[in-house]
Amino acid sequence: MQPAGGKTADKVFRGVAYACGILILVVLAAVFLFLFFRAWPLIGGDQKANSDTISSFTGGATNNFWGYVLPLLFGTVLVSILALLIAFFISIGIALFISHYAPKNIATALSYVVDLLAAIPSVIYGLWGGLILVPAIYPFWNWVSTYLGWIPLFAGPAANPQRTVGTVAVVLAVMILPIITSMSRDIFLQTPTLQQEAAYGLGATKWEMIKLAVIPFGKSGIVSASMLALGRALGETMAVLMILSPGLTYSIKLLQASQNQTIAANIAAQYPEANDLGVSALIGTGLILFLITFVVNFAARKITEKASV
Incomplete structure (x- = not known):
């Protein structure tokens, strides 16, 4: 009792x-x-004044809110998806190395390094990206543009300096890599020993054991980690602002400058000089980003529930 x-x-x-x-x-x-x-003044206020405000933000390219926010949304999603694609497989590989391949002392040291990377402020990544990576990565992107330019993503000429979506995606990938790695590592380490031994007992090699026991066990956690990292990339501000040469188009040319911009970086860039209506317009774009982030997390929840079945 x-x-x-x-x-x-x-x-x-x-x-x-x-x-x-x-x-x-x-x-x-x-x-x-x-x-x-x-954001209500943007919705229910003087639409003529709102149109003039948006026109001033875009240099006269558009005076319509949706014409303003949709290219920003496109740039936000493009940069974030590219960053996730770059970081995902590298992160899973590092997590598996730490959990199942590395000697204990090396695994411990790598775990500390990964956790440290997760704690570095985004402005530091932005400084590194703007001062070190942008000039250093140009020869590589120029090579990609020269030999793979027939692919629309890599159509040239490559901008110099490389303040482009491709470079920003690399920086964001480095930022979200420790998030995916840390969570995946912890999940892989929790794989039941009996499941791993059962796979070995059936004659599986180490890689086959990982494929049959470890990865299926950690599937839902991997999805959760990836969506958490995607949310971080969607909302990143300072690193994007410090590196990317902004544009307001729907371009997928990753190596050309002044093609895209993200919502968060645009808010940071425009806010200091915005009047009251301008602030409402920027907050309206922030509301769109908030809703997109909510949808991403809701979808991640549903995917995780299916993966755990």
Whole structure:
């Protein structure tokens, strides 16, 4: 029989857990309402003034909000997806090396390095990208443009300096790599020993054991880690602002400058000189980014539930 004190502690803990869960929903709703009401002048205000404001942001290219935000949304998704594609397989490889191949002392050292990379502020990555990577990566991108330029993604000529979507995607990949690696490593280490030994008992090699036991066990965690990293890439501001030469097109030419821009970097760039209507327009783009991030996390939740079945 459970002591009375234990029942009281269970009730208190349950109440605190419920309160924390409700608090998260309240904060999420508060953020949405803040964005919505601050963006309301863009929705229900003087549309002529709004058109003039958006026209000033785009240099006269468009005076329509959707004509303004959709290219930014395209650039945000393009950069983030490219970063995830670059980082995903490298991260999984590092996580498997740490969890199943590296000697213990090397695995411990690599784990510390990965965790340290995850803690570096984005502005440091931006400085590294702008001052070191941009000039250093030009010869490689120029080679890619020369020999693979027949692929639309790599159509040239390669810009010099390389303040392009391709370079930003590499920097963001480095930023999100430790997130995927750290979470995947922890999940791989939790693979039940009996499952691994059963695979060995059936005559599997180490790689076959990983393919049959480790990766299926960690599938849902890998998806969660990837979506968390994608969310980080979608909202990244300073690194993109410090590296990318902005544009407002739907271009997929990764090696040419002034093609794309992201929502978060655009807000940071335009905010200091924006008037009240300009701030409302920028917050409206932030509301779109908020909704996209919510959709990404919702989709990740559904994918994770299917992967764990």
